[in-house]
Amino acid sequence: MKFKRRPSQLRDASRLTLRLWDFTGTAMLNLFMFMFLIAYLSPLPFMVIASLTPRDQFLDAHAPILPSERVKLNYEGKDLIVYNVPTDDGVKQWALYKPSRQSSEFIDPENVAAGPIVWEGNWRTLKAVYQFKPTLDNFRDFLSVTKIPLYFKNTLIVAFISEVGVLFSSIAVAYGFARFRIPGIKYIFFLLIATIMIPSNITLVPTYYLYSGHVLGWIGTWLPLIVPHFFGSAILIFLLRQNFKSIPRDLDEAAMLDGAGPLRILISVILPQSIPVVTTVALLHFFYIWNETRLASLYLGVSPNLQLVSFGVQRSQTFFFTPEALMVGALLVMVIPVTVLFLSQRFFMQDMIVTQIEK
Amino acid sequence: MDIAKQSRLLLKAKPARLTRLQQEARVGLLFLAPWLIGFVLLKALPILAALILSLTDFKMLTPEATEFVGLENYIRFFQDSVAGASLFGSLGYFLLTVPLEMIVALVLAAIFTSERLKNKRFSQTLIFMTAIIPSTSIFFIFLGSLEYADRLIFTPLNLPPIQGFGLLLPFMALWSIGPGFLIMYSAMQSVPKEIYEAARVDGAGPMARFVYITLPMISPAIFFTLVINLTGAFGGAVLLDRGYILSFSLSPMESYINNTMFREADLGYASALAWVTFAVMMTLTIILFRSARRWVYFPEEDEVNEI
Numbered sequence: 001m002k003f004k005r006r007p008s009q010l011r012d013a014s015r016l017t018l019r020l021w022d023f024t025g026t027a028m029l030n031l032f033m034f035m036f037l038i039a040y041l042s043p044l045p046f047m048v049i050a051s052l053t054p055r056d057q058f059l060d061a062h063a064p065i066l067p068s069e070r071v072k073l074n075y076e077g078k079d080l081i082v083y084n085v086p087t088d089d090g091v092k093q094w095a096l097y098k099p100s101r102q103s104s105e106f107i108d109p110e111n112v113a114a115g116p117i118v119w120e121g122n123w124r125t126l127k128a129v130y131q132f133k134p135t136l137d138n139f140r141d142f143l144s145v146t147k148i149p150l151y152f153k154n155t156l157i158v159a160f161i162s163e164v165g166v167l168f169s170s171i172a173v174a175y176g177f178a179r180f181r182i183p184g185i186k187y188i189f190f191l192l193i194a195t196i197m198i199p200s201n202i203t204l205v206p207t208y209y210l211y212s213g214h215v216l217g218w219i220g221t222w223l224p225l226i227v228p229h230f231f232g233s234a235i236l237i238f239l240l241r242q243n244f245k246s247i248p249r250d251l252d253e254a255a256m257l258d259g260a261g262p263l264r265i266l267i268s269v270i271l272p273q274s275i276p277v278v279t280t281v282a283l284l285h286f287f288y289i290w291n292e293t294r295l296a297s298l299y300l301g302v303s304p305n306l307q308l309v310s311f312g313v314q315r316s317q318t319f320f321f322t323p324e325a326l327m328v329g330a331l332l333v334m335v336i337p338v339t340v341l342f343l344s345q346r347f348f349m350q351d352m353i354v355t356q357i358e359k
Numbered sequence: 360m361d362i363a364k365q366s367r368l369l370l371k372a373k374p375a376r377l378t379r380l381q382q383e384a385r386v387g388l389l390f391l392a393p394w395l396i397g398f399v400l401l402k403a404l405p406i407l408a409a410l411i412l413s414l415t416d417f418k419m420l421t422p423e424a425t426e427f428v429g430l431e432n433y434i435r436f437f438q439d440s441v442a443g444a445s446l447f448g449s450l451g452y453f454l455l456t457v458p459l460e461m462i463v464a465l466v467l468a469a470i471f472t473s474e475r476l477k478n479k480r481f482s483q484t485l486i487f488m489t490a491i492i493p494s495t496s497i498f499f500i501f502l503g504s505l506e507y508a509d510r511l512i513f514t515p516l517n518l519p520p521i522q523g524f525g526l527l528l529p530f531m532a533l534w535s536i537g538p539g540f541l542i543m544y545s546a547m548q549s550v551p552k553e554i555y556e557a558a559r560v561d562g563a564g565p566m567a568r569f570v571y572i573t574l575p576m577i578s579p580a581i582f583f584t585l586v587i588n589l590t591g592a593f594g595g596a597v598l599l600d601r602g603y604i605l606s607f608s609l610s611p612m613e614s615y616i617n618n619t620m621f622r623e624a625d626l627g628y629a630s631a632l633a634w635v636t637f638a639v640m641m642t643l644t645i646i647l648f649r650s651a652r653r654w655v656y657f658p659e660e661d662e663v664n665e666i
Contacts, residue, residue, distance in 0.1 A: 026475040033476060036467075037485055040533070043504035047496075050503050065510060169393035180387025181380065188391065195402050197590045197644055201616050202633035205412060205626050206405035231397020235587075262386050291493045314495045327503060330496030337491045345484040 051327040052134035068130040073109045080107060083126040085119055099123045142328040146316040151309040152336070158222050158308060159289040165230035166285050171278070173232045174240035175266050179252065195234045200294070208298065220303040225295050229285075236281045243277040244270055279347040283340065290337050309333060406637075413631035418624055425627075432631035441615065442632060446639065448611030453592035456532035461584060463533060464540040469569060472547045483541070490537030501530055539584040546580035547573060578655040586647060593640045612636055 053067040071082040073095035080095035085106060094106035097116050104123040105116035142148075176182075177189055211218040218224050251269050260268070271278065289308075296311040307315075313329045341348065388395075413432050417425045436442050467486065471479060492500070505526070513519070550573060558568050574581075592610055616636065620629040 029470065029473060029475050030477055033470065033482060037482055040489070041485060043500045046504045046507040047500050049507075065507065169397075172390045173394040176387045176390030180383055180390065182384045182387040182391075185387075188395075191398065192394070194641075195398060197586070197640060198402060198406070199590075199593050199613070199633060199636050199640060201613060201620070202409050202630070202637050203402060203405035204633075205620065205630060206408035207401060209408075210405075228397065228401055230393065231401060232394040234394075237394060262390070287491045291491070293494070310493045310495050317495070317499075326499045330499045334492050334496045337493075338488055341488055341491060342484060345480055348484070348487070 047327050047331055050324055051138055051331050052136070053324055054133075054135045054137065055322065055324055057130075063128075064130050066132055067134040069133045069135070071129040071131050073107060073112075075107050075112065082109065082129040083123070084129055085126060087119070093129050094119070096123055096126075138324040138328045139332075142316075142325055142332070146312065146329075147305075147307075148309070148313070148332060150305065151307055151312040154222075154306055155290060155309045158225055159286050161222075162226045162229040162289060163282060163285055165226065166233055166236065167278070167282060169230055169232035170236045170240055170281065171266070171271070174237045174244055175262075175270060177237065177241040178244035179249075179262075179265075179270075192234050192237060196238065204298075211299065219299055220306070221299075222306060224299045225289075225292065225308075233285070236285065239281060240274070240277060243274055247273050276347050279344065283344055283348055286340065287337050409630040409633060412627055413634050415627045417627045417630075428627070432628045433635070435628060436631055436635055442635075445611040445615040446636070449593055449613070449636075452528070452610055453589060456528055457585070457588045457592065459529060460532045460536050460588060461539060461581070464536040464543055464584070465581070467536070467540050468544040468547055469573065471544050472573075483544070486540055487537035489534040492534070497531070497534070501527060539588070542580050542584055543577055546577040550576045575656045582647075582651055582655045586644065589640070589643060589647070593636055 049065070049067060054069055056070075057063045057068065071093070072079040073082055074080075075095060075097065080097060082093050082095045083106075085092050085094045092108070094108055094117065096104060097107050098105040101122055101124075103118055103120045106119055107116060108114060177185065177192070182188070207224075210216060211224045213219065216223075218227075247270060252265050255265050255269050291310055292308055293311040293314060296308045300307050300311070304312075310333060313333050317326055317329050414427060414429060415425050416428050416431075470476065471483065476482075554572055554576075555568055558572055563571065593612060612632075613636075616629055616632045619625050619632060
């Protein structure tokens with residue numbers, strides 16, 4: 001009996017240790033990822049905290065980290081600031097009534113009727129008492145100075161129009177690259193890859209000349225930011241083409257036998273199978289327009305009412321350079337792209353094919 | 360396959376069949392047309408125009424006084440120590456940030472392939488999120504968090520405060536890993552599971568499987584990430600752009616060119632500088648593509664010429 005039971009006991013025990021190891025491994029891995037994410041995103045909460053912090057808190061080196069305001073006592077119609085005052089009986093929270101360098105008079109908030117108490121020492125060495133209180137004043141101030149809603153509207157219009165253009169032409173071009181036998185297409189494709197790597201400032205001066213009053217007269221309009229996208233974007237074409245190529249040709253050929261033309265095949269065979277990559281490409285373009293400052297500063301500098309949000313906020317930040325205003329602007333600019341990313345995380349970059357590996 | 364079919368068609372010599380191929384090419388070109396027109400108008404012609412400009416002393420304020428100066432601007436580049444330093448600065452920026460970016464992205468992608476990791480979608484979005492934060496915000500996030508780090512950690516521990524911008528480069532590099540990470544992660548996911556199973560049966564440990572299977576199989580994705588990072592280091596906007604303002608860029612060469620262009624309005628010299636950068640970048644890219652034949656695994660032979 002004993003002889004028979006022992007191996008099974010052993011097996012049970014080893015299975016238990018195995019499961020324990022498995023559990024420890026899973027826990028360690030998830031803990032590591034959790035810690036990494038906390039460290040990785042740690043700068044973000046500070047921005048939120050700073051944007052909710054009242055202005056005068058930044059001026060006081062002893063102020064707490066969290067947004068808070070000074071505790072005040074209303075005495076004889078005046079707001080007195082409460083300080084931590086060290087006395088013989090320990091630290092008391094007293095309101096400063098008559099400041100003076102040598103000795104000051106304080107009011108005890110718990111015993112107002114007793115009148116001023118004289119305290120010997122320099123009141124400037126005392127630390128003010130704070131209580132936690134986030135404020136939205138920074139947002140109100142920032143919104144009253146900048147035309148953020150207008151910038152949001154402008155950016156959304158530009159993003160939408162150029163989105164339509166870039167999707168139409170990039171999809172068409174990617175389809176051309178993926179499915180058609182054209183002599184020398186390899187070299188054309190190589191040109192496409194090469195244009196991805198052209199530094200942007202080499203074409204800047206000649207294109208500026210093209211858009212300027214000498215030729216087209218588009219400066220001060222949205223056209224320089226919209227029209228180029230109607231010719232497609234090389235990197236988006238590349239991503240789309242890699243995906244289109246990975247779709248088996250069988251369905252194309254079946255549709256072709258049924259008499260479908262190339263456009264028909266694109267719309268009813270290729271596109272329905274490429275929804276994830278098309279969404280990804282659309283989002284990439286949206287983020288691109290949202291972050292656009294180069295061209296916006298160059299072509300829209302003369303017409304502030306057409307300005308886009310990134311450059312608009314950047315410019316207003318140079319007008320009032322205080323920490324809380326900067327943080328408010330920074331926060332407002334990134335809210336929309338981050339929200340869009342989170343809403344679309346189901347689709348975004350799920351099927352990013354750079355080269356075909358198994359297909 | 361195509362060649363075989365084509366030659367068979369040629370042997371049969373049916374003119375109607377041949378025109379079908381021609382027709383296919385014609386329709387294909389029609390689809391390519393938007394990009395081809397855009398390429399000529401917005402890329403090829405401007406680049407040529409920049410080449411011509413770089414041979415003149417064109418200044419924005421006095422366009423009528425423009426004269427042909429030959430190679431003077433290029434000679435000036437070789438005597439301009441700031442330009443040389445900026446070019447090496449850009450190279451250094453590339454060498455400093457790109458390995459950090461790529462290694463962290465690769466390690467994260469490898470961890471993500473583990474089936475034990477929970478909430479992948481969500482963590483993936485969080486990692487990517489930092490790559491779309493506009494430059495408008497990112498510097499203030501950086502400076503603000505430095506100040507808070509000072510107050511929370513460094514001052515209580517009596518450590519000297521952090522010296523500002525030294526940390527900016529690695530910080531920016533880490534916060535830009537999003538696209539590279541996602542590309543490598545998707546590549547890792549599409550490696551066939553049978554290969555891992557076979558290796559496991561043969562006794563290969565996790566480390567060996569990563570080095571001998573995962574890395575070679577995803578080498579195209581690594582290569583692609585490397586190329587887009589190279590372009591980014593020299594001032595191209597690839598895949599995602601934070602939108603740096605013209606007068607400021609993390610790439611020293613790009614800032615120097617923009618400075619010559621907009622502060623000094625010396626467009627001839629700026630074009631020459633842009634052309635030098637372009638040449639250096641293209642040389643590096645061609646070297647990368649040449650070396651790719653040695654270390655990048657291409658499943659289809661014709662892909663070698665394509666990517």
